[in-house]
Amino acid sequence: MPRDPSADGALVARLAAGDDAACAELVQRYARPATLFAAQLLGDRDDAEDVVQAAFVLAVERAADLDSTRPFGPWLFAVVRRLALKRHARQARRRALWRRWRGDDDARTASAEAAVEAASDLALVRRELRGLAAMQRACFELVVMRDVAVDDVAAMYDISASTVRQHVFRARQALRARLEPLIGGLPARFTDAPAER
Amino acid sequence: MILIRTETGGAVTEQFDTSMIPDDAAYWTALSGRIAEGALRRRSAMGWLASSPRAWLVAAALAGAAARGTSLAWKRAASSAAEASLTVALIPQDGLARALLEPQAPPALTALTMAPPSASENRR
Numbered sequence: 001m002p003r004d005p006s007a008d009g010a011l012v013a014r015l016a017a018g019d020d021a022a023c024a025e026l027v028q029r030y031a032r033p034a035t036l037f038a039a040q041l042l043g044d045r046d047d048a049e050d051v052v053q054a055a056f057v058l059a060v061e062r063a064a065d066l067d068s069t070r071p072f073g074p075w076l077f078a079v080v081r082r083l084a085l086k087r088h089a090r091q092a093r094r095r096a097l098w099r100r101w102r103g104d105d106d107a108r109t110a111s112a113e114a115a116v117e118a119a120s121d122l123a124l125v126r127r128e129l130r131g132l133a134a135m136q137r138a139c140f141e142l143v144v145m146r147d148v149a150v151d152d153v154a155a156m157y158d159i160s161a162s163t164v165r166q167h168v169f170r171a172r173q174a175l176r177a178r179l180e181p182l183i184g185g186l187p188a189r190f191t192d193a194p195a196e197r
Numbered sequence: 198m199i200l201i202r203t204e205t206g207g208a209v210t211e212q213f214d215t216s217m218i219p220d221d222a223a224y225w226t227a228l229s230g231r232i233a234e235g236a237l238r239r240r241s242a243m244g245w246l247a248s249s250p251r252a253w254l255v256a257a258a259l260a261g262a263a264a265r266g267t268s269l270a271w272k273r274a275a276s277s278a279a280e281a282s283l284t285v286a287l288i289p290q291d292g293l294a295r296a297l298l299e300p301q302a303p304p305a306l307t308a309l310t311m312a313p314p315s316a317s318e319n320r321r
Contacts, residue, residue: 020237023233023236023237023240024229024233027229027232027233027236028229028233031225031228031229031232032225035218035228036215036218039213039215039217039218040212040213040214040215041212041213042213043213043217044217045217045218048218049228049231049232052232053231053232053235053236056232056233056235056236057235057236057239059236060236060237060239060240061239061240126214126216129214130214134212137212137214138212141214141215142215145215146215146220
């Protein structure tokens with residue numbers, strides 16, 4: 001659903017004035033894209049939810065300092081990105097220590113996951129997605145598979161909307177070529193582009 | 198791999214798919230409710246602290262009590278340490294004085310006169 005940036009500004013102004021309903025409405029608007037973005041960066045549902053929670057706590061605390069003439073999304077996604085990167089770095093250090101102590105069993109886990117996932121077209125698309133360039137994969141997943149607005153994805157990764165569209169286009173072409181010999185092409189739900197706003 | 202520059206100049210080189218996030222309305226409604234509730238709870242706690250005179254009184258009383266507790270504990274520790282070092286310094290080193298300080302019973306006269314001199318007395 002397309003969002004009106006001026007409505008964002010009004011909500012931020014109400015939030016700064018202490019209106020609880022404005023907070024709930026902003027969360028309602030942005031929790032989904034923000035959580036999906038955090039999940040792409042962190043790879044864990046609980047971590048993604050925690051980061052988005054922390055980002056909204058910050059938004060509420062700093063509501064008075066936010067510029068209500070500018071859209072709220074890019075500010076929120078930048079905060080989510082910063083918090084997610086911090087958490088990611090901390091966890092990477094922890095994982096490295098754990099691996100050194102226990103020995104690496106990621107390969108076994110990955111092969112078991114792959115066997116379970118290979119059950120459907122969606123799983124097949126996901127598996128083939130992993131072979132794409134990272135930005136193509138990220139943009140395709142959010143825009144096509146998750147129906148997140150192109151502008152939001154652009155704000156998340158700090159690139160232009162046309163670049164996002166280009167990544168999606170290329171991802172679609174690459175996937176079509178990869179899936180053609182397997183299932184005769186990309187499943188119908190991923191072939192059209194009406195969702196790319 | 199996605200490369201996002203971090204504030205410290207490093208970069209994230211991992212990127213995950215989002216299949217662990219369910220995409221149904223019930224999940225998003227519940228999550229939004231939790232997030233909004235958490236954010237507002239935090240604001241109400243901070244707001245109460247910042248705006249209420251009673252909050253300032255409570256905070257000042259707590260801080261005062263904590264400071265007083267800390268200073269009492271420090272004084273007690275300091276005085277007991279001084280007392281202990283004084284006791285050690287005042288303990289008599291010779292056998293006669295030790296016998297005189299024996300709390301249960303006075304020393305036998307023969308023990309005082311016939312007792313062999315202690316090592317410290319010999320040194321003197």
